[in-house]
Amino acid sequence: xxxxxxxxxxxxxxxxxxxxxxxxxxxxxxxxxxxxxxxxxxxxxxxxxxxxxxxxxxxxxxxxxxxxxxxxxxxxxxxxxxxxxxxxxxxxxxxxxxxxxxxxxxxxxxxxxxxxxxxxxxxxxxxxxxxxxxxxxxxxxxxxxxxxxxxxxxxxxxxxxxxxxxxxxxxxxxxxxxxxxxxxxxxxxxxxxxxxxxxxxxxxxxxxxxxxxxxxxxxxxxxxxxxxxxxxxxxxxxxxxxxxxxxxxxxxxxxxxxxxxxxxxxxxxxxxxxxxxxxxxxxxxxxxxxxxxxxxxxxxxxxxxxxxxxxxxxxxxxxxxxxxxxxxxxxxxxxxxxxxxxxxxxxxxxxxxxxxxxxxxxxxxxxxxxxxxxxxxxxxxxxx
Ligand SMILES: Cc1ncc(COP(=O)(O)O)c(C=O)c1O
Numbered sequence: 001x002x003x004x005x006x007x008x009x010x011x012x013x014x015x016x017x018x019x020x021x022x023x024x025x026x027x028x029x030x031x032x033x034x035x036x037x038x039x040x041x042x043x044x045x046x047x048x049x050x051x052x053x054x055x056x057x058x059x060x061x062x063x064x065x066x067x068x069x070x071x072x073x074x075x076x077x078x079x080x081x082x083x084x085x086x087x088x089x090x091x092x093x094x095x096x097x098x099x100x101x102x103x104x105x106x107x108x109x110x111x112x113x114x115x116x117x118x119x120x121x122x123x124x125x126x127x128x129x130x131x132x133x134x135x136x137x138x139x140x141x142x143x144x145x146x147x148x149x150x151x152x153x154x155x156x157x158x159x160x161x162x163x164x165x166x167x168x169x170x171x172x173x174x175x176x177x178x179x180x181x182x183x184x185x186x187x188x189x190x191x192x193x194x195x196x197x198x199x200x201x202x203x204x205x206x207x208x209x210x211x212x213x214x215x216x217x218x219x220x221x222x223x224x225x226x227x228x229x230x231x232x233x234x235x236x237x238x239x240x241x242x243x244x245x246x247x248x249x250x251x252x253x254x255x256x257x258x259x260x261x262x263x264x265x266x267x268x269x270x271x272x273x274x275x276x277x278x279x280x281x282x283x284x285x286x287x288x289x290x291x292x293x294x295x296x297x298x299x300x301x302x303x304x305x306x307x308x309x310x311x312x313x314x315x316x317x318x319x320x321x322x323x324x325x326x327x328x329x330x331x332x333x334x335x336x337x338x339x340x341x342x343x344x345x346x347x348x349x350x351x352x353x354x355x356x357x358x359x360x361x362x363x364x365x366x367x368x369x370x371x372x373x374x375x376x377x378x379x380x381x382x383x384x
Contacts, residue, residue, distance in 0.1 A: 013339065018045025021361040023344065032369050034345045034355045039178070039210045039322070042237035043282055044358035050240045053278035057271050064270065066263060072273040079280035080238075081248055083219035085228055088254035090247040091268035095209035095235035096124025098245035101262060102172070102231045103128040105249065106203045109256035112169035113147070115205075118154040120180030120349070123172065123207055132172050135180065155185060157192045164196065170203040170231075171196075175221035175319075178210035181349035182317060182324025190225045203230040203253065209245075213237030214283040214359050216320030217293035224319065237283075242275035283359070292359050296320045299355070299366050306374035313377065314351075323355040324348055325373070337376040343369055 016026045021044050023031045036042060043050060057072075064070070077089035092098055107113055117123070121134040130139055131146035134154075139145060148167075152159040154177060164171070171193055177183040197204040206229040211221035215237060218224055222232070230253050235245035245267075266272075282288060300316060300323060307313045307325065314326040327334070331353045338345050348354035353373070357366065 011339065020044040021358045021365050030342060031339070032343045032365055032372070034343060034357045034369055036237075036356045036358050037241060038236070038346065039215060039356040040236045040239075041241050042213055042215060042359045043240050043279060044360055045241070047240055047278075047282075049282055050242075050275050050278040053274040054242065054271055057274035061270055063266070065265065066268060070268060070270070070273070072270055072277065073268040076268075076273045076277040076280065077246075079277055079284065080234070080246060083223070083284050084232070084248065085250075086232060086248040087251050088249045090249075090254075090257060090262070091272070092245040092247070092264050093243050093266050093272075094124070094245045095207075095233065096126045096129040097264065097267075098209065098233035098235050098247050099123045099129040099132060099172070099205075099207060100126050101247045102205045102207075102233050103132065103170075104262060105231060105247065105253060105256055106170035106172075106205060108261065109253045110169040110201070110203060112167050114150060114163075114165070114168040115148065116150050116152060116160060116163055116168060116171045118173060118177070119151055120154060120177050120183065121151070121172075121174055121207075122177070122179035124209075154180075154183060155189045157189055157196075160193060161196060164200060164202060166200075168200070168202050170205050172205040172207060174207045174211065175225070175227075176211050176216065176322055178322065178354070179348055181326070181352045182322060182354050184317060184319050185225075187225050190222075190227060194227050194229075197230075205229060205231040205233070207233050209233055209235045211319070211322065213279065214289055214292055214320075215322050215356070217289055217296055218320070219284050219289065221319060238279060239272055239275040240279045242272050244269075244272035244276050246276075288359070292320055295359075295361070295363065295366060296323075298363060299323060299357075299370070302367060302370040303373070306370055307377060310377050318355075321355075321357055321359055321361075325353040325355075327351045327353065334376055337379065338372060341372050341376060343372045343376075345373070 014026045117132045119134040123129040123132040131149045134151040212234045232248040312328045346354040
């Protein structure tokens, strides 16, 4: 019997090692990884620069606490905000924690309590992040929720303005809903949300836990649409597998977090900062991000070409290297079929196959993945 809680529905597969876009299981079978550890290992597994940075830090000091100055935190924060209009960073350890801090910051800064979020959204499993999440199945059995969260339909501006009032502290949104089904926000919707927030003293919080750190071909996904959020949350790809999260904010909102107002023991840990700064030096470059966009165009085009004859494929969509294939049936059997054939992929919602390959996956590997997906879908189309 396992000594672990059974809160994860684990697959019957144990990974032994990884290198680049490949993983190897304990029986020696190799897999092409289109999961990146759920959008985490954006530079692939055991990336040499990140590994060297962590190894170097391992020999110096592991943990010092936030009682002391940290050049490593300062440097990593500067790298993180550099491509944005934001200028302050709070480091934590995960996406949920980053969102939790963002919610606290928005309430404290505005003195207001209401937060508007969206159906199908996912913001994490802590109480604030869970209350913000627009999926009943995530909240089931854990009530009562934290008060004053209102969930409205995504991409529907009229519903949003029905609920936004003088007590609204913030709108919290994913530019592309990840867990909810790889659903991109409409450009005009996102821009109207931004304008409404500006005009009504409502803060805009963008959850970039999944979409950030180059995943969509920009440093952060909000940059595709010229948005100017007050607060951005980040985690997943920030440490390429080393646990680290962050809240980015304007100078103005950051003033609400004065000394003693918020904190965490491990936030900004030297090992996490070594990993994150190595990641940011690689990912936040125009050359790297342009290549992500080229690979994205290649992947989406190849998927559309291969899957267009399949009637059960309803849509191929995405932004950057965050792709979703929506089916008229559940995605789970396909994921198993792909695993058998040496490709690891993810679900998003019930009927969407989600692809989050490492951002530096080669064109050959992307093409090999598309072939495997096409083969599995066509095999399934015989079955369904
Ligand atoms: C958009 C988004 N926000 C928040 C989270 C929660 O992050 P974590 O699991 O690191 O707490 C996730 C995780 O999937 C996510 O996709």
